Amino acid sequence: MINIAIMGHGTVGSGVAEILINKSNHIAKSINDDVNVKYILDLRDFNDLTYSEKFTKEFSDIVNDSEVDIVVEVMGGINPAYNFVKSSLAAGKSVVTSNKELVAAKGAELLKIAKENNVHFMFEASVGGGIPIIRPMARCLAANEILEVKGILNGTTNYILNKMIVDNMDFNTALKLAQDNGFAEKNPASDIEGHDACRKICILASLAFGKHVYPQQVITEGITEISLDDVDYADSFNCVIKLIASTKKLPSGKITASVRPTLVSRECMLSNVDGVFNAVMITGDSVGEVLFYGPGAGKLPTASAVVADVIDCANHKSFPSYIKWCDGEDGYVISHDEKTKLYVYAKSSNFAALNDQFNDLFGDAPCIKNEINGEIAFITNEELESVLQKKINKLSAETKKVMHTLF
Amino acid sequence: MINIAIMGHGTVGSGVAEILINKSNHIAKSINDDVNVKYILDLRDFNDLTYSEKFTKEFSDIVNDSEVDIVVEVMGGINPAYNFVKSSLAAGKSVVTSNKELVAAKGAELLKIAKENNVHFMFEASVGGGIPIIRPMARCLAANEILEVKGILNGTTNYILNKMIVDNMDFNTALKLAQDNGFAEKNPASDIEGHDACRKICILASLAFGKHVYPQQVITEGITEISLDDVDYADSFNCVIKLIASTKKLPSGKITASVRPTLVSRECMLSNVDGVFNAVMITGDSVGEVLFYGPGAGKLPTASAVVADVIDCANHKSFPSYIKWCDGEDGYVISHDEKTKLYVYAKSSNFAALNDQFNDLFGDAPCIKNEINGEIAFITNEELESVLQKKINKLSAETKKVMHTLF
Numbered sequence: 063m064i065n066i067a068i069m070g071h072g073t074v075g076s077g078v079a080e081i082l083i084n085k086s087n088h089i090a091k092s093i094n095d096d097v098n099v100k101y102i103l104d105l106r107d108f109n110d111l112t113y114s115e116k117f118t119k120e121f122s123d124i125v126n127d128s129e130v131d132i133v134v135e136v137m138g139g140i141n142p143a144y145n146f147v148k149s150s151l152a153a154g155k156s157v158v159t160s161n162k163e164l165v166a167a168k169g170a171e172l173l174k175i176a177k178e179n180n181v182h183f184m185f186e187a188s189v190g191g192g193i194p195i196i197r198p199m200a201r202c203l204a205a206n207e208i209l210e211v212k213g214i215l216n217g218t219t220n221y222i223l224n225k226m227i228v229d230n231m232d233f234n235t236a237l238k239l240a241q242d243n244g245f246a247e248k249n250p251a252s253d254i255e256g257h258d259a260c261r262k263i264c265i266l267a268s269l270a271f272g273k274h275v276y277p278q279q280v281i282t283e284g285i286t287e288i289s290l291d292d293v294d295y296a297d298s299f300n301c302v303i304k305l306i307a308s309t310k311k312l313p314s315g316k317i318t319a320s321v322r323p324t325l326v327s328r329e330c331m332l333s334n335v336d337g338v339f340n341a342v343m344i345t346g347d348s349v350g351e352v353l354f355y356g357p358g359a360g361k362l363p364t365a366s367a368v369v370a371d372v373i374d375c376a377n378h379k380s381f382p383s384y385i386k387w388c389d390g391e392d393g394y395v396i397s398h399d400e401k402t403k404l405y406v407y408a409k410s411s412n413f414a415a416l417n418d419q420f421n422d423l424f425g426d427a428p429c430i431k432n433e434i435n436g437e438i439a440f441i442t443n444e445e446l447e448s449v450l451q452k453k454i455n456k457l458s459a460e461t462k463k464v465m466h467t468l469f
Numbered sequence: 470m471i472n473i474a475i476m477g478h479g480t481v482g483s484g485v486a487e488i489l490i491n492k493s494n495h496i497a498k499s500i501n502d503d504v505n506v507k508y509i510l511d512l513r514d515f516n517d518l519t520y521s522e523k524f525t526k527e528f529s530d531i532v533n534d535s536e537v538d539i540v541v542e543v544m545g546g547i548n549p550a551y552n553f554v555k556s557s558l559a560a561g562k563s564v565v566t567s568n569k570e571l572v573a574a575k576g577a578e579l580l581k582i583a584k585e586n587n588v589h590f591m592f593e594a595s596v597g598g599g600i601p602i603i604r605p606m607a608r609c610l611a612a613n614e615i616l617e618v619k620g621i622l623n624g625t626t627n628y629i630l631n632k633m634i635v636d637n638m639d640f641n642t643a644l645k646l647a648q649d650n651g652f653a654e655k656n657p658a659s660d661i662e663g664h665d666a667c668r669k670i671c672i673l674a675s676l677a678f679g680k681h682v683y684p685q686q687v688i689t690e691g692i693t694e695i696s697l698d699d700v701d702y703a704d705s706f707n708c709v710i711k712l713i714a715s716t717k718k719l720p721s722g723k724i725t726a727s728v729r730p731t732l733v734s735r736e737c738m739l740s741n742v743d744g745v746f747n748a749v750m751i752t753g754d755s756v757g758e759v760l761f762y763g764p765g766a767g768k769l770p771t772a773s774a775v776v777a778d779v780i781d782c783a784n785h786k787s788f789p790s791y792i793k794w795c796d797g798e799d800g801y802v803i804s805h806d807e808k809t810k811l812y813v814y815a816k817s818s819n820f821a822a823l824n825d826q827f828n829d830l831f832g833d834a835p836c837i838k839n840e841i842n843g844e845i846a847f848i849t850n851e852e853l854e855s856v857l858q859k860k861i862n863k864l865s866a867e868t869k870k871v872m873h874t875l876f
Contacts, residue, residue: 354762356758356760369755
């Protein structure tokens with residue numbers, strides 16, 4: 063009998079409880095043992111559930127019960143989750159979490175504590191909701207050196223951008239709709255400013271390259287400045303705007319990492335990821351590019367990823383984890399000057415001058431000109447980013463917007 | 470020290486040897502032990518390699534060497550691979566294979582022998598080349614009951630169809646080009662007639678639903694009858710033609726399984742899978758739809774999947790495998806009458822009569838009519854397939870073509 067405690071009975075927590083309780087037969091088959099949800103920790107009262115007797119408000123009930131094998135942390139936030147997880151690991155219990163904030167901030171430390179105690183710390187559900195990513199990356203691509211990871215890691219912003227692209231809805235209306243449909247929080251900052259995607263790319267970068275990447279090391283830009291004009295111009299270049307999180311290993315051993323709105327060519331699989339779906343593209347030195355796609359959030363998808371980790375913990379009670387990374391360090395994540403194409407939008411009341419400068423500097427770059435509005439939008443040819451930026455700086459324009467591209 | 474024998478030094482086998490030998494440090498880190506390729510079995514001579522001393526022509530060298538822990542079978546075909554794999558498992562060696570023909574024909578039996586001998590039988594590379602599919606399905610989606618699996622499992626046919634769709638190239642020219650580029654064999658039958666995709670959907674269906682599905686149980690249709698007209702009509706309905714392999718669980722516990730050319734809506738992620746790439750979409754009861762995409766063949770991608778299995782075997786020397794399915798049975802795979810939309814093409818020298826029948830039977834179905842050629846192409850509304858077939862039979866036409874659709 064495997065005894066499990068679930069900390070948190072919100073959206074994901076209630077999904078985990080439902081799957082573990084309602085599908086206990088299915089799960090028992092996967093682990094050749096019975097599963098029992100022994101405790102659910104939540105400060106709120108849940109008196110009308112078939113499993114109301116499992117609730118406790120005291121973490122000590124869980125950590126002090128030697129029968130509890132696996133602790134599921136689905137409370138979210140750093141505190142008190144961090145202390146609860148640390149104590150659980152130290153007490154010899156494996157921990158499964160969906161808490162990306164916690165893993166992005168404390169992953170290396172918690173993995174170390176898990177190792178010292180010969181237990182697991184697993185977090186498949188922390189990136190990409192229900193999509194299998196962590197395990198495929200660590201296990202199935204184990205023969206590869208990972209070179210690059212890029213993807214759409216936030217469903218809320220992808221939903222908003224999709225509404226702007228497909229329904230020509232402006233940002234604020236699309237955000238409101240996302241909120242009305244439960245795809246965005248009342249306070250949407252962590253999604254629309256890119257912080258959520260940032261935490262997830264930190265986790266993927268840490269796993270891919272073996273060293274912890276902290277959120278503050280990642281260049282993070284949200285989607286609040288994207289206008290319908292940008293969307294239209296992108297369309298003219300056969301692109302869509304997506305919030306792309308990416309990380310790449312450099313020959314020096316250092317890495318780059320960023321979250322930013324990007325013009326993605328419609329030829330690229332990532333351009334086809336619509337609505338609240340997520341996708342991660344991983345480049346390995348042997349396999350080339352593989353992509354994982356699916357629901358990036360939601361009660362049951364996320365809960366199913368949590369339960370997959372629970373099954374894995376139960377199947378490998380004291381087996382060393384395949385997830386390994388060490389502490390990060392200052393200077394590990396850097397900006398790197400490499401060849402790229404940029405999207406540029408410039409607007410000037412002196413269109414003739416702007417147009418002359420454009421012709422001088424960017425010559426035959428594919429462009430859209432709107433003389434009446436004084437606007438030029440174009441995709442540069444491929445050059446070193448520093449070279450491109452210098453040229454872009456020379457354009458005399460009242461308004462300038464530059465975005466990265468993915469072709 | 471983990472000793473490995475590789476049986477077969479063709480495309481995949483040489484890739485496996487290269488990865489295991491050239492990246493031995495990387496792999497040693499993943500398994501906390503050294504790896505050593507002790508034998509390579511091949512009847513041909515390879516005298517000029519840095520590792521020529523490892524070659525043998527005698528299987529007995531491998532099976533009788535108690536130091537060999539893991540046998541990699543990348544010879545292909547049923548014989549002698551089947552006997553070699555059986556003997557290796559019986560001798561207590563784990564076996565990793567990329568041989569879909571063998572797994573589709575003998576998977577249940579070989580898994581049983583592996584279990585009896587407390588060793589592994591693994592075959593990640595047998596479906597989808599380098600794309601992680603088997604492990605994610607068995608492990609990451611373990612909390613799910615799998616409801617349906619569908620995908621593009623053959624890169625050769627996808628390449629040919631893509632050339633027809635994008636470059637308006639006819640079937641024979643596209644096939645020739647595929648052969649010239651090494652994407653199709655001299656004798657392309659097993660690809661273009663659907664047998665290769667059939668073997669792969671057998672493996673996925675067996676794994677998804679727990680009972681062996683044999684190739685002869687699967688309705689299999691190739692792409693040799695697809696014309697450029699079909700491609701054009703599909704385009705008019707915002708669809709592309711793809712060779713779709715699919716399997717689905719029915720409420721009765723029985724399943725359906727088929728490989729057939731299908732009109733896939735451009736809204737569907739599978740429509741965007743181009744060239745020799747493969748993709749598999751899995752529907753789970755909790756997670757919903759997830760998709761895995763990547764290179765479905767090729768030396769290093771396939772070899773990297775083989776080596777991932779080798780790493781897994783080395784890490785779990787005598788651990789029970791997570792891959793389980795039992796013997797199949799007659800009557801397990803059935804045809805099932807369900808609601809669907811069909812694509813229909815009909816051509817008649819009496820267009821007026823055909824048109825009247827079409828209007829009577831299919832009313833407002835979206836259609837393209839070419840009176841001069843006497844042709845009508847249309848997508849039916851959604852009805853039971855048996856009902857649709859009866860109506861289609863009533864159309865008086867010299868030529869009729871019916872395809873399934875995926876919207």
